[in-house]
Amino acid sequence: MESAGSPPGRGPSVGRGNKMRAAVWAATITELTEKGYAALTVEGVAQRAGVHKTTIYRNWKTSGQLVADALTAHFATDVPIPDTGAVEGDLRALARSLVATMTTPAGRALLATVVSDAARVPALARIKSALFEDRFRRAESVVTRAVERGELPPQTDPGELLRTLAAPIYFRLVCTDEPVDGTTADRAVDVTLAAAHAGALSAT
Incomplete structure (x- = not known):
C-alpha cells in the first residue's frame, strides 16, 4: 500500500548514494531488457526504481549516460x-x-x-x-x-x-x-x- 506522501505509481523510497544508484541501475537494465533502448524513458526507470525523476536527472544528464552507467555497472564485474x-x-x-x-x-x-x-x-x-x-x-x-x-x-x-x-x-x-x-x-x-x-x- 502506498503511503500518503508517496506519488502514485512510485515504489518505496530507496534513499541516496550507492543504494539509490544500485536501484536506478537495476531498474534501467530491466527497462532496457523489457522495452529496448528506443522505448526506455527516465520516467519509467524512476517509477520502477522508486525514485523521483528529478533524482535521476541530477545524477545523469541524459538517458544515454544513464544506460551507459547501468550497463557498465552490470557487466564490469571481474x-x-x-x-x-x-x-x-x-x-x-x-x-x-x-x-x-x-x-x-x-x-x-x-x-x-x-x-x-x-x-x-x-x-x-x-x-x-x-x-x-x-x-x-x-x-x-x-x-x-x-x-x-x-x-x-x-x-x-x-x-x-x-x-x-x-x-x-x-x-x-x-x-x-x-x-x-x-x-x-x-x-x-x-x-x-x-x-x-x-x-x-x-x-x-
Missing part, C-alpha cells in the same frame, strides 16, 4: 580467468562463459543497444569498446600461458586469438540470430586453435 592447465580447456571455459553471459536477457539487451542507433550516443559508443576490450585484455593471460607451455606458436597474438574465439559467437547473436549454446562455444574453440596452430593468428 571475469573469472580459467586456468585448467591446458589451452583447450581454458578457451572452452572462456567461450562457454561468454555464451552464458550474452544469452541472458541483460546480455541480449546490451548487444541490441550497442549495435543499434544508440551506439551513436557517445557514452554508449565508449562502453561498447571499453567493455569488450576490457574482457579481452583480462583473458590475454590464457594465451600467454599457452605460449609459455609450448601449446601455441611463439608469435601468437593474444588479442587476435581472443577476437577469433568470440567472432562466431557474436556473429550468431547479432547477425543471424541462430541458436547459441555450448556446441557453438566448442566449435569456436576448435576453429581458433586450428587457426593458431596454422600460424594465422601471429602478431604482425
Whole structure:
C-alpha cells in the first residue's frame, strides 16, 4: 500500500548514494531488457526504481549516460580467468562463459543497444569498446600461458586469438540470430586453435 506522501505509481523510497544508484541501475537494465533502448524513458526507470525523476536527472544528464552507467555497472564485474592447465580447456571455459553471459536477457539487451542507433550516443559508443576490450585484455593471460607451455606458436597474438574465439559467437547473436549454446562455444574453440596452430593468428 502506498503511503500518503508517496506519488502514485512510485515504489518505496530507496534513499541516496550507492543504494539509490544500485536501484536506478537495476531498474534501467530491466527497462532496457523489457522495452529496448528506443522505448526506455527516465520516467519509467524512476517509477520502477522508486525514485523521483528529478533524482535521476541530477545524477545523469541524459538517458544515454544513464544506460551507459547501468550497463557498465552490470557487466564490469571481474571475469573469472580459467586456468585448467591446458589451452583447450581454458578457451572452452572462456567461450562457454561468454555464451552464458550474452544469452541472458541483460546480455541480449546490451548487444541490441550497442549495435543499434544508440551506439551513436557517445557514452554508449565508449562502453561498447571499453567493455569488450576490457574482457579481452583480462583473458590475454590464457594465451600467454599457452605460449609459455609450448601449446601455441611463439608469435601468437593474444588479442587476435581472443577476437577469433568470440567472432562466431557474436556473429550468431547479432547477425543471424541462430541458436547459441555450448556446441557453438566448442566449435569456436576448435576453429581458433586450428587457426593458431596454422600460424594465422601471429602478431604482425
